Amino acid sequence: MEGLLKRQRAIFASELPIRTLWLAGALAALLIVAYLPTLQTIPSGAEETPTTPENYFMRDVGETQIVLNVWGTLHATGYPLYVMTGNLLVDALRLLGVDAVVAPALVSLLWGLVALALLYILSAHLTGHLIAAAAVMVLYGLTRTVWIHQVIAEIYTFGLVILLVLLLLALWRAPIRHRVYWLAFVGGIGVAHHRAIILAAPALIYAVWPLLNKEPRHLRRTLLICLGIGLTGLVPYLYLPLRAWMGAAWVYGDPGTLAGFWDQFIGREATGFVGLPHSFLALAENFHRVNYVIISDLTLPGVLLGVAGLIVGVQRYRRAAITLALNGAVPYLFHVFLYTDILSALILPATLSLVLGWLLLADWLFSQARHTLADVRIRYAALMRSRHLLQLITQRGVPPLAALLLGIALETDNHLFIDNLTSDPRGLQTIALAQTVPDDAALMLAWGPRYFAVGFAQAVRGDLPDLRLVDHQADFAALLAEGRLVTPPYTFFNQSLDWWEARLHQPVYLRAIAPDLIQIDTQPERAAGVPLRTEIIPEVGVGISEMQVSCPRDRVIMRVAWYAPATPPRDLSVFVHLIDSRERRIAQDDRSAPVYGWRPLTTWLPGEVVRDVYTLPRPPGSHTIRYGWYTQLENGSFQNFPVGSLSIPEDCPR
Structure with missing residues (x-):
């Protein structure tokens, strides 16, 4: 040896x-x-x-x-x-x-x-x-x-x-x-x-x-x-x-x-x-x-x-x-x-x-x-x-x-x-999302990778100088007293609605204000006797008071203000389909409930206006947006409640 x-x-x-x-x-x-x-x-x-x-x-x-x-x-x-x-x-x-x-x-x-x-x-x-x-x-x-x-x-x-x-x-x-x-x-x-x-x-x-x-x-x-x-x-x-x-x-x-x-x-x-x-x-x-x-x-x-x-x-x-x-x-x-x-x-x-x-x-x-x-x-x-x-x-x-x-x-x-x-793109995507936050709003991102991505853009790159970025430990009541508070839809998987209400000590109402941005409110938006663009379907109990379509960067964005004169009788899902000239569905942005799935119909108050945003790609041949409600029956089939359709404006930029 x-x-x-x-x-x-x-x-x-x-x-x-x-x-x-x-x-x-x-x-x-x-x-x-x-x-x-x-x-x-x-x-x-x-x-x-x-x-x-x-x-x-x-x-x-x-x-x-x-x-x-x-x-x-x-x-x-x-x-x-x-x-x-x-x-x-x-x-x-x-x-x-x-x-x-x-x-x-x-x-x-x-x-x-x-x-x-x-x-x-x-x-x-x-x-x-x-x-x-x-x-x-x-x-x-x-x-x-x-x-x-x-x-x-x-x-x-x-x-x-x-x-x-x-x-x-x-x-x-x-x-x-x-x-x-x-x-x-x-x-x-x-x-x-x-x-x-x-x-x-x-x-x-x-x-x-x-x-x-x-x-x-x-x-x-x-x-x-x-x-x-x-x-x-x-x-x-x-x-x-x-x-x-x-x-x-x-x-x-x-x-x-x-x-x-x-x-x-x-x-x-x-x-x-x-x-x-x-x-x-x-x-x-x-x-x-x-x-x-x-x-x-x-x-x-x-x-x-x-x-x-x-x-x-x-x-x-x-x-x-x-x-x-x-x-x-x-x-x-x-x-x-x-x-x-x-x-x-x-x-x-x-x-x-x-x-x-x-x-x-x-x-x-x-x-x-x-x-x-x-x-x-x-x-x-x-x-x-x-x-x-x-x-x-x-x-x-x-x-x-x-x-x-x-x-x-x-x-x-x-x-x-x-x-x-x-190469996961979510950091870049979150930075891009932060660029859409209104000037008077604070963006809440829970402490973690997405928060760090926006923090890097601010602290290292010098970008987004006017953005107010906060994490999940912020004083939300003080932020709401100063302006608006927004967060992405995925936040609610970890910080649920109950979590927000416990932090704010009062009920919370959600509305979508831009693609993938939800605004936190402590007071609902209400309107009585507003003129409706669509009639209220009895099985649904919801109409539309406002609607706007825009086309930024090869996308189609539909902004909707839903209105319910009374609390709807049941929860339904939303369908938003992009249809071509041959009546074929070429894209969709369906949701289990309005506001990215976080505002089921039965949580609405009488006379409440719930604002929502839907985003669709715009491939060649895009012609019409068709929207409405649906539910899945016990036998697995779907029952639809069509609300309406609208043509994409001819002057909508590509």
Whole structure:
């Protein structure tokens, strides 16, 4: 064993300087070629919904895009060192002409490439197999969680750099002066960056335990010194109150006060995710959720092979294998049993350890191949001529081929998935919607990706200077006292009508004032005896008092003022169809109820006017708009109550 390790160290020392530069450079270029088409180049707007749970990757990306451009502060726990270094890098990139929305993603890519380079160095150092180390680097770089964080503005590649520095310090074979103190220093920086880094402590303590326990009587003093060194990692937290006191453009929470700073520091808002699941069913669901993410990253065979590699690796690299097993197992178990939301900071250590398990498995297979070939040479002299060829194929050909096949599979599986997230147009769509908000109205967007998109337009681009943007924690009563309050229809899926009424302490009435904009009112619009453009159908109980058609940008917009002299007897759906000259329906904007489905007829007051907006495309041949009401019968068929139709005005611009 000692001879083998000496040989590997010799290989590492003699070959790494030259071959690493060429190999690492070529592979980094290969990964960059894969990453760049998916790099996020637009304001983020992808939202996590019950139908798109994978969008959890994008929760905070828009906020980070802003903060790294304006020297702001992030959500708890603040990540001040990342924010400061990120702003410096973004400033430098923007001086070089890089767009403000692209620069934060490039910061992630920079840290991510550093992390992968450190992974290559660690892998090569552990086994001496440079090609296997290169394969591990590329494959890990192509896993879903690593890839997505290389191309979006997020904190996790920075944390991955810190974790890999810790593993290198702990597992480097050559003596490192004050190794334990260096681990304390980097570990303190890591825990200050993200509290999940503390879960690497059991692995690191195991790796350096012989050093810690070398003089047991000095252990307490050593640990106290380590604690003091580690606490220096908290110094960057001074950034949070300083930026708050300086009036930074984007400050999360209230870190300028002691209570607000403490909330940020301990991450109080995330405490709801920490703790045992409330039932066995919840535990099983969390177990499934965590394993689904890991298997999506590595594939099920990849997970099993990684575990196998960590097991067999104990034979040849006991300290490294057990350290890596602890590095992956502790975050994994914490995630399953004590954290009820997907957190990439807990996923990445687990997948990192499993990928390094592939390395140890490959090393074990190489060793078995050498023993097998030696036995063949002794027993079958006739095969001597093919020995070198067989050895070359086994040791040099199989790992690259296996890595190539798995790499192709990962690239194929992840490229489209990641591209769909980074090119999601909802951020741009929300900015476009904000441009239609009336001057006297405030726009409410719940804190999240869409809010960040408009915030980016204002704080970074300098657009929408007159828009008053508020989130779901605003004082809505004060806003209504000053003017109008509008919000998109999708708001009510999370902030329901009951939620609004509880916040305003009075009934709320909704009306559509523009495409995808609903106005919040506390008083209904009423009219008695208004002239009607359409007669009231008895089965419906609603007529039309006003109607207007306009045609902006190849669209047809129909504005309607519905009028009900009495509360309608039942709820009906609305149909609005675009008809061509041959009486064919070519587009529609049907609703389950007026006002984007949020004003069922039975909620109307007697004499209430409910304003509504319908939007249709305008393909060639558009001729007539036909509108009315309908309901679905028990047998599945539809009963229509046509109200009327109107021709698209000839002077309506295209």
